Each structure stands twice: as C-alpha cells, then as structure tokens.
Amino acid sequence: MPAKIPATVVTGFLGAGKTTLIRHMLANANGKRIALIINEFGDLGVDGDILKGCGDETCTEDDIMELSNGCICCTVAEDFIPTMQKLLARDNKPDHIVIETSGLALPQPLVRAFNWPEISTQVTVDGVITVVDGKAVDDGQFAHNVAAVDAQRALDENLDHETPLSELFEDQIACADMIVVNKADLLGETAADALVSRLKGAARNGVQVVRSTMGALPVDVLLGQGIGAEQDLSSRHEVHHHHHHDDDDEDDHHDHHHEHGHDEFESFVVSRAEVTDAKAFATQVAQVIRDHDILRLKGFVAVTGKPMRLTVQAVGPRVDSYFDQPFGDLARETKLVVIGEAGLDRAAIEAALSA
Structure with a gap:
C-alpha cells in the first residue's frame, strides 16, 4: 500500500505570521512539491493572491486551493473533505x-477530519504548527489587532462558535506539536526566554517551542515531524467546545528576504564508530536530545554484526529507528545530522553521541 501523504496544519491568529511562514517554506522547499489549502472566507482574498504570487516551481498555481465558505472547522464536510479528495485524486500527487x-x-475538528473514511487511507497529519505573535502574547493581547479579528468574526456567516480569544488560544496551544513564537525580534532576550518557558509549560510534553523572525524557519524543522496527529486526539483535547473564528494572517511586515532568520538555526554532522547495541543507542540519542534541546536528529548507524544500516529519525524526544538496507560496498560508518536553534554545544553533543 502506498505511503500516506503527510499534511501539516498551520494555525494561529490573524497577524501572527502564518502566511509569511508558509511563503518562506515554499521559497525554500528544496524541490519538495507542496500543495497548499488556504482557508479564506468573507471578502478577504488577500492571502491566496499573495501566495499565488510566490512563483515557486515547487508550488504552482494549481497546487493552491482556497476554502472561502467560512471557518474550516465549521465547514469540514462541505468544504474541506471534498477539496482533499480532489487533491488526492490527482495523477501528480504532492509530496x-x-x-x-x-x-x-x-x-x-480539522485534525479529527483526517479520520474520515474518504481520506483516512491516503493522508496523515504530519504535525500541527501553532504560530503565535510573540509581542502580542507577551502583552496579553493574543492578536496584534484584536479589532481586525472581531471584524473577521463578523464576516463569517458559517461560524458556529463564539470563543473568547484567550480560550481559542488555549485550544491552539493544546493541539500543537510545534509552537512558533514569531516576531521574537520584537522581544528582548529575557522576555523571549520567559515566553518560550511559559508556552512549554502550557503545552503537552514533548511539544517543541521555537522562535522565529519573519517566519524564517528551515523546512527540515517544520515538515517531516511524522506525528500522525489524527491517531492522538485524546491528548490534544479541546479546552473549550464552543467554536470561534478569524481569517488568515498576513504578517504586518512583508517578507522579501527569504534567507533572513536561518542564522537562528544550525545543523552539523556527527560521525562515530559502530555501535554495539541498537536499542541502547536509541535510548542514548533520546537522552542527548533532551539534555541539549535538539529539534531534529537523523542519519544512519552501523551496528556491530548487522549487515543492514540502522536509520535513526528523531523529532524532539521521540526516536524512531529501523534497519533499512544493507551497507553493501558503502563504508560502515555512523553519520548523524543534528538540527537545533543556534547556540548548540556542538562539542558536548558530539561527545555524548560518541560515548
């Protein structure tokens, strides 16, 4: 059976920077073919036009679909499921x-919809990314422009939930697999650290909280989380069951510098000798990730006495490992790529992974 296509849900209030983050993702997709579903409604077709102008070969105009009948979580059956079916029926399926x-x-409700029989065998939720406006949340506002949020709420005739912003924010945090504190440059270092700690405390265990400026995050950090969120709904329970709504969020400042912000992340390769015990090594990797707040770790490991190479993929503290193919004529070596926010203690990580 073919592998399911991964889908990433990007959520967050108007003005948090969701569109800017996605534009950056498309511009730096490294050849990955990305299809985009944008939840537009009312008379605001802004984001669709902006994203269609990205002109990137990895996301052509045919790969962008707009849902303009109202809040996506209120129109799952009429709008979202048929759109997904249309996308999945294509010959040139997206990556x-x-x-x-x-x-x-x-x-x-959107994550829950991935269990609908019409699409459940073909697609899975790779992860839920909640983008927050760091400055607004630090100021206790949740959204940069609360009046604009309320105006959008009034535009949506299909909206069937009237959730206060503070409660909707809690629901978005409760469902997140990764929280992006955007506009981190507008906060001082101390305030940014305090907000990251606060959000980590409010989120489920293992949820990664990263900061960004202009939504500039590496694609390897955002995509490929492999969570399967639709299988894990009980842990991401809704704090409040009444519904609420708002439109997409184009960040106030427009992103013309796609490379800006990548210096806030770093990656490096660790090479080491063969390992003797695959299971023990996976435990060791998980501990190193926890100790050093590593976002992603992936690579291949040579295990003594095993002709196959061990593939290791870790997202936060969750480590998956499996034997994938024989080394054959390739050198029997262990190489692991480590990805994290700038400032990782490379020497300590190399020593811990080589121990």
Missing part, C-alpha cells in the same frame, strides 16, 4: 500538503 487555517479555526 506534502500544507493547510493554513483561518485564524479563528479550532484545530481539533
């Missing part, structure tokens, strides 16, 4: 699907 929700959408 990855990215769904930008309206700012007022509850993410949980």
